Amino acid sequence: MPADGLTITVLGSGTSVGVPTIGCHCAVCTSSDPRDNRLRPSILVSYCGRNVLIDTTPDFRFQALRARIERLDAIVFTHAHADHIMGLDDVRPFNFRQRTTIPMYGSEDTIAAVRRVFEYIFSERGAESSIPKLDPHAIDGQPFDLFGLEFTPIPLLHGRNSIYGYRFGAAAYLTDHSAIPEESAGKLRGLDVLFLDALRRKPHPTHTTVARALEHVEQLAPRRAFFTHICHDLPHEETERSLPQHVRLAYDGLRIEVGGRE
Numbered sequence: 001m002p003a004d005g006l007t008i009t010v011l012g013s014g015t016s017v018g019v020p021t022i023g024c025h026c027a028v029c030t031s032s033d034p035r036d037n038r039l040r041p042s043i044l045v046s047y048c049g050r051n052v053l054i055d056t057t058p059d060f061r062f063q064a065l066r067a068r069i070e071r072l073d074a075i076v077f078t079h080a081h082a083d084h085i086m087g088l089d090d091v092r093p094f095n096f097r098q099r100t101t102i103p104m105y106g107s108e109d110t111i112a113a114v115r116r117v118f119e120y121i122f123s124e125r126g127a128e129s130s131i132p133k134l135d136p137h138a139i140d141g142q143p144f145d146l147f148g149l150e151f152t153p154i155p156l157l158h159g160r161n162s163i164y165g166y167r168f169g170a171a172a173y174l175t176d177h178s179a180i181p182e183e184s185a186g187k188l189r190g191l192d193v194l195f196l197d198a199l200r201r202k203p204h205p206t207h208t209t210v211a212r213a214l215e216h217v218e219q220l221a222p223r224r225a226f227f228t229h230i231c232h233d234l235p236h237e238e239t240e241r242s243l244p245q246h247v248r249l250a251y252d253g254l255r256i257e258v259g260g261r262e
């Protein structure tokens with residue numbers, strides 16, 4: 001663990017369409033509780049003056065302004081679905097401010113998909129106007145070091161796809177999964193903070209339900225768990241009342257100090 005601790009900021013806690021959802025008038029989409037407003041899912045991991053971003057959502061520009069992010073040292077991708085990558089172009093102001101290239105990490109498939117979607121960024125042609133300056137690293141499943149903190153990829157099943165969650169220190173961020181393979185569960189012991197996908201109560205082919213996420217909490221026994229990638233089926237306050245004290249719904253803007261537990 002970094003000597004001066006580790007802070008997680010929830011930049012977005014919502015599912016792929018966000019909450020409120022376009023055109024919807026349900027109780028959650030029209031709620032006055034700010035915790036029922038959920039941008040697309042992402043967190044910022046801060047330690048030793050460094051900021052590591054997990055996923056660049058379509059809301060990234062607004063998330064960065066809202067959380068007053070002033071530097072960005074690395075990007076780590078979980079997978080290449082649109083709700084996790086489409087804000088990548090908005091990292092340009094960090095390139096300008098820092099005058100540096102930003103390293104980005106993801107599985108081989110994810111990096112290939114990001115290169116395809118953002119062809120102009122990685123094109124050999126040379127750009128006429130500003131483009132993000134990024135240094136892609138395909139990771140092979142082995143832990144990698146970012147500024148003195150080890151990030152361990154945690155393979156997860158997201159429907160038919162295999163994607164990565166990440167463990168770093170005594171925290172882990174597991175978004176977008178329908179199953180946690182046994183071998184991955186073994187890498188999730190002794191956690192202080194565990195983020196888990198909990199889309200809604202009704203089953204979904206590529207995401208976890210609240211009930212299933214609670215089973216994961218029981219099995220993995222973190223000190224605290226936070227559910228994320230939440231859709232408009234789950235009103236914040238009412239849902240939290242039904243959860244054990246050490247399990248909370250994440251909400252946009254939530255900041256968590258991670259203690260050591262390993």
Ligand SMILES: [Zn+2]
Pocket residue numbers: 015016041081083084176229
């Ligand atoms: Zn997603």
Ligand SMILES: [Zn+2]
Pocket residue numbers: 020021024025026027028029030232
């Ligand atoms: Zn709604």
Ligand SMILES: [Zn+2]
Pocket residue numbers: 079081158176
């Ligand atoms: Zn996804």
